């Protein structure tokens with residue numbers, strides 16, 4: 001659905017030249033929720049803005065739904081943008097207009113008038129739970145409601161792609177969850193391809209099928225969210241995932257222990273595998289750190305354990321046989 005080939009973007013200012021994107025190749029499949037993460041300044045916003053050509057790359061090509069966005073003239077770009085909606089951290093609503101007028105705005109730009117516009121706006125407000133707010137102004141709404149208006153406006157022209165630039169970063173955790181549930185629902189019900197940039201790893205865990213990690217204008221790691229988040233390779237990914245997690249205290253590790261990081265996925269997360277294996281080979285284990293959670297709905301458990309008092313290698317071999325991934329801790 002979306003393909004970036006060697007996309008490079010430089011910004012020139014009084015302070016000098018800055019390469020925001022440095023030869024980025026990326027492919028996003030139709031119907032995916034695709035996350036882009038990275039530290040501040042990594043190039044996430046610039047990347048997402050090349051998809052609807054709010055930024056024009058200095059080199060490389062961008063394709064959306066088979067069309068080369070980087071090659072379009074102004075009229076072609078106007079048409080293409082109807083198929084690419086976008087929402088923003090600070091909503092970017094027209095404050096002097098009502099909610100209904102905000103949602104109608106992209107339809108009016110297309111020259112649509114009258115009952116046709118009213119019907120479409122009513123349908124969108126209903127779908128987004130805003131039916132009773134149509135006559136209000138943005139200032140009368142909560143942050144979550146404002147973002148719903150942003151989404152309704154973005155969906156007005158029936159886009160195939162929705163770009164989300166830090167769309168939940170200004171919201172509290174409960175409202176963030178509410179908006180993510182909504183995006184998830186729109187992805188499933190409308191088959192909408194969603195590209196979501198965020199610095200919140202929880203957001204990616206919750207809704208993204210796939211994720212790309214950026215550093216200094218480059219994609220340094222990408223793949224299925226569960227693979228990247230459970231087995232990160234790049235230092236940036238590891239560091240971002242480690243934030244807020246407590247590392248175990250090395251002084252508590254029993255003498256002579258064999259440390260292992262165990263990953264259980266799916267139903268095995270809640271199963272008694274570890275205890276069974278320990279019993280069958282006659283080892284003890286201590287849990288040093290652990291987490292049970294979900295990635296895009298799939299349960300996983302990740303434990304760091306210390307095996308002692310027996311044949312730890314046999315325990316590792318048997319866990320591996322049973323589908324538990326064992327890595328050095």
Ligand SMILES: Nc1ncnc2c1ncn2[C@@H]1O[C@H](COP(=O)(O)OP(=O)(O)OP(=O)(O)O)[C@@H](O)[C@H]1O
Nearest residue numbers: 011013018020038039040041042043044045046047
């Ligand atoms: N319009 C611009 N003019 C000059 N420099 C820019 C412009 N837009 C972005 N940059 C620079 O390009 C680099 C990448 O910025 P970008 O906003 O894409 O990063 P980001 O990963 O989205 O970061 P953040 O999370 O802070 O928004 C940064 O160094 C930024 O200062």
